Structure formats: structure tokens, C-alpha cells
Amino acid sequence: MAKVRQTTAGSVLVQVPFVIYSITIVAMVLILVVTPFRSGNDLARGLLVRPSGFGLGNFHDAFASGLGDGVRNSFFLGASTCVITILLGGIAGYGISFMKFRFRKGLASFMNACIYISTMLIALPLFLQYRDLHLVNNLLGALLIFLGLRLPFSVYLFKSYFDEFSRELIEAAKMDGVSDLRIFASIVFPLSRGVVITVLLFNFSAVWTDYLIGLLFLQQDKLMTIMPKIMYIFGSGPMVTHATSLGQGFAGLFVATLPIVVIYLFTKKYYVEGLTLGSLK
């Protein structure tokens, strides 16, 4: 009997840190979900004031402040980045994985390394070039940067996936004289659904949640991406809290978080796959 009681006491104790951390997460989610629906007058008096009512006013105001532009720009950039990185990344990954050429392994490692280079370090030289080329405040210019930032990850993910592909199938097709592009398009690519979803998920989230590139390269009102737009609505400067814009800003945060959470719920399995890439072997 004593032993049983002991283990229950132990297992209750184990729960304590779990419950504490869970509470902080639930609190964060609650703040994120409830605040945008509260009235501006309440928020002006603090986050904890008892709400006098709920409504969609903040969303209305936020879109009037240009949140829609941010959503549209970020969605355009995210979707285009996904389409192009999947095509180019898939082909490059195929090349690195199946074709034999010099420095193949080196190229793969180089791609792997590029994933982890600080965006800040890429931003400076790019900014100076873009200024001279008049590409600052140009959506297509920003798209090029996002492609450059996301391709190494995409190529490497495709390559890792293709490495575990059946060699026999490819060899057989090659024997029959099928061209590489044809093999890629009709055999390999259709069998890569999982990795395509993973690339899609990560690249879209990365572009959607980007802050630095948008902040530096798309400064015009109409061209801002969603995160800089939200911070702009908040009244930019940290520590400055314009009470009236608090509700609008939170409405922005809500709009920005929603697609990420929805995508995550549908693609949970692939999310873990992408995060653990290369760390488990």
C-alpha cells in the first residue's frame, strides 16, 4: 500500500511543472484570442480590466489602417516563394541526389550550411545593391530575396528525401533511355507528396512570419508585409503603447497567427519531420 501511495505522490509532483508551463501557454493563447475582440476603451485601461463587451471593431479598424495590404503582400510573396522553391528545389535536389558530378557532396553540404547563415548578414550587401538597382520597395525584388533565403532549405530537404528513394527504379528508367527531366516529372515528383508538403509548410510560414526583410526592403505603405504592418499599426517603437492602437495591433496579431495555426493543425506530421531534419541520424 505504502508503495502505491508513494508513486501517486510522485506522479502528482511530476505534473506540477507540466501544469505550470501549460498555464503560461494557455494564458498566451487566451491573450492572443480574446484581446482583439475587446473594445479599445477597455484596452486603454489595461489588459486585465473586466471587458465591457466584445466586437469586431478592432478588425474593422485594423483593415482600415491597411492590414489588408500586409495580408495580400505577404500571401503573394509566400505563395510565389512556395511554388518556385518547390519546382527549383525539387529539380536541384534531384540533381544532387541522383546525378553524378564533381563537388556533389560539397554542394549538398554548402546548401545545408546556407540554411543557417544569419539573414542580417545577407541583408546589408543586398540592401546596397538593391538601392543601386532601384529594387527597394519592389515586391518582385523582395520575392527574389525570399527565394534566395528559402532555396537552400528546400534543395536540402528534397535531396535528403530523394537519397532514400529506390535507386533501382531510377536506374531502370535510365536504361530505357528516359531523360532525367522526364524521370523527375513523371516518377520522382509524383511520389514526393510528403516532402512537398513539408517544404510548402516551412517556406510559407517563413515568408509569412518574416519581419527583417519586409522591414528593410518594403517600406512603402502599400507594399509592407504583414509583420512590419502590424508593428506599424501598434505604433512601431517598442515600449510605446498607443492605447488606441493596441486593439488594432492585436487584431493584426490574430490575423497573422491564424493561418500558421491552421496550416500546423493540418500538417502536424510534416512539421516534426522538417524540424528534426538532419538531427537524428
Place this chain on the structure above:
Amino acid sequence: MFLFSLEGWSYLRPQGFNNFKNYLDLLGTAHFYSTMLNNVIIILGVVPVVAVIALAFGQAIFSRIPGYKLYMFLFFIPVILPDVVVARVLTEVLNKVGPLNAFFSAIGLDFLARDWLGAPGLALFSIIVSLIWKNIGFALILFLARLTTIDVGIYEAAEIDGANSTQKYFFITLPLLSSTIAIYIVLQVIGLMSFLFNYIHVMTAGGPGYSSTVLEYFIYLNIFRLQEIGKGSAAGVILIVLTTIFIYYYVFRTSRTERKAGRQANG
């Protein structure tokens, strides 16, 4: 970038080689050292804490404590939330008149109420706690993924040899996790050195003063705010050199294990 760091700059235009003046300037900047120190403090403050918490959580979830499915679901939420969103909400929470301080006074701990992001010593501490909160789930995913691939046969063998659960953990589980822990540390250090801009910019803008500036933010300040391109580039070169060490280790490690896996697959 390296070339930029050697040139003199005037109004965002390069003016030619200037005898390493940028580096000398950089080394003569007093808050450059505090910036580097802040980087070290953040890494030492975040990595071990997250690793220990995630290891403990991972082991408990792996042994299927009651409610483990719910915890798994909840603990991934901080990981998927965008940096800017987390940073902005926490800025509100940590506000001098925000919910955290209200919470402390509600439970009678008034003396704990602080200006969490506005006081020089505290801003960095608050950022560290925020980063720990955000990153536990990431480490947990890595550790759990490794735990599920461990062969149960090892534990059965150890049990037959009379090992208790503490011994099993420290002599079997932990050594088997060591390479995953190493990978976690490397990835986290790279992340903390190179991808911290969002938090710093949103929560404190490196302030008050330079008390929460890190190397990455220092580069941003110099280049895009103070127009000190040369000095900022020199700091950039230092960041490249420092992170390259970790990136090299990581890439070397993954490509080596891939080769090993390839050999095994080919017999």
C-alpha cells in the same frame, strides 16, 4: 561583406580601403564588448535551461504520464507561434502596468513587480526567459524523436542485469541522447546568435541603452540606423566567423552520419 568592412564609407557609398580603421573603431567602441557579453549571457542562460527542462519533460512524456497527449499538443504551440507575435504579446504582458505585475500584486508578491523590459539589468533577463519559454518545445521535439527510436531491448537487458530506473536513465538513455543533445545545442546557439533580431527589435530595441543589444542587433543599429556601414560590416564579419564554427560542426556532423548511413545501406 568582408570587403565592405575594409572600406571607408560616406553616406552609404564606399570610399576605398582604409587600413582596417573599421575594426579599430569597432574595438574602440565600449558597448561592442557589452554586446558580445550579452550574446554569451543569452546563450548560457537559455541553452542549458531549455535542455534540462526539455529532457525532463521528454522523459516524462515518453513514459506516458497522464495527460501526455494534451501536453504534447500544448507544448508545440510556442514553437509554431511567429516570433513577432510572441515578442509583441510578451511586451504587453511584461509591461510595467501589465498582467504579470498585476498577477504578482494579486497574489501578494508586490515586491516582485518590476519594469521588466524597461530596467537595464532586467531587460536581458526578460528576453532570456521569453526565449526559454519559446524554445522548450523545439528541444522537446528533437529529444522525443530520438527517444522513440531507442531499441527497448536495451532496457530489458538492463533490467535483467538489475539496473534501477535512475541507472537506466543515466547509463543508457542519456548516452544515447548525447548526439541529439549536441545537435540541439549547436542549432540553438546558431539560432540565438543569428536569428534573434525579431525579439530584440520588438521587445526592447536593444535597450535600455545598449543593455540588451546582441551582436546581430548591433550590426542592424550600425548599418541601418547609424549609417556606420564600415563598423557594422566589421561586426558582421565577426558574426560570420563565430557562427561558421558552429555551422561547420553541424554540417560536418550531418554529412558524416549520412555517409555512415549510406555505407550501412549498401552493406
